[in-house]
Amino acid sequence: MKLGVLFSGGKDSAYAALLAKRAGHSLSCFLSIQSKNENSFMFHTPAIELTKKQAGLCGVPFLLRETEGRKELELMDLEELIKDAIKRYKIEGIVTGAVESVYQASRIQEICNNLGIECFNPLWQMDQWELLDKLIKEGFDIIIVGVFAYPFDDKMIGRKIDKSFLDELRVVHKKLGINPAGEGGEFESLVVNCPLFSKELSIKEIKAVGEGHSWRGEVLLG
């Protein structure tokens, strides 16, 4: 089946894409929404040049649409983007990296259902620690590019998700109940390398911008 992947450049959408490919499906395009609203209900706001570069490393065409990021209007923008993918790449389904987020999942299901295409959520309800363990075992090279919750700070920006990161995250989770997948918006990740990439994403510099417990990494590609 020809599939489009809702791709943010983070760990969950990349892993979902890998599972779809392994199941024998064709990754026909990656779809990204760039929201002008940093607090978008639906979408992380990835640095689009990074996402585009990642798609290139996967050898998959990249489709982008901008949205103002107002609550229900951004759903209309997503629907238009998916319609465009159906028209241009004849996709028969969408893949998402949704794990627990029912707001995202229900709305994407609704859009796909209205358009008569399949909606695949291969990470749905996956234990979030197990998910992080799997990503490490699968050889995903992932870094943190945004933190938005106590007790995280600028030292987290650029940090690799590895075993020592997970050990520390377990302590924070036990104490404060932080969502280990970061799906609640506690942190954002960037996939630097994974089995879908032809080579590693070359990063020259990451500059932390923000204050308190809210920081973003501005990534400069090499």
Add this chain to the structure above:
Amino acid sequence: MKVLIISTCTEKLHEAEFVRPIEDIIKGECTTKHYSEVDLDVASGFEKVIICGTSLQDHKFIEDIKMFNWLKDFGGSVLGICAGMHVLGLVFGDKLRNKKEIGYYREKMSGSFLGLEENNDEGEYEVWHLHNSWVDFNECNWNVFMRSSDSSKIPEAVKHKQKEFYGVLFHPEVRQKGMIKEFIAL
């Protein structure tokens, strides 16, 4: 305890969404097969059967409903989830109807049903719906424990009057995981 999990998914990738979460709740004490691999001989090797849901666009299991006729002679316990609930009703001759429900809904129980109680603290349960259709269960054969709270009053949790067959239109693997554990513990 021997539990058979039956997939109704046409696409294998959908099993990651509709079957794997059930396997994760049962934690390995189960065997999973697609419905095309199951007949009465296969099912009779298990005490309990869970028939899982599938995607909104997947209706193949309805076209293949005769492949589930073994259920009429099965003596064990069955839990049908969404598509699985459809299967239970259709095998026993009940009618398919159309109604789309996607997302979280708050519904009330009437009576006790696999750990869900009529008189719980909040008086209602949050359930995850993902379906384009439902089955009009004949109350001569089925007790209804939950109906949709809107005017359609569609059956959302049923139990067969003679058999240990349970059906839920919602997905208990999201938010109501304890219900699956209750079924396994019966």
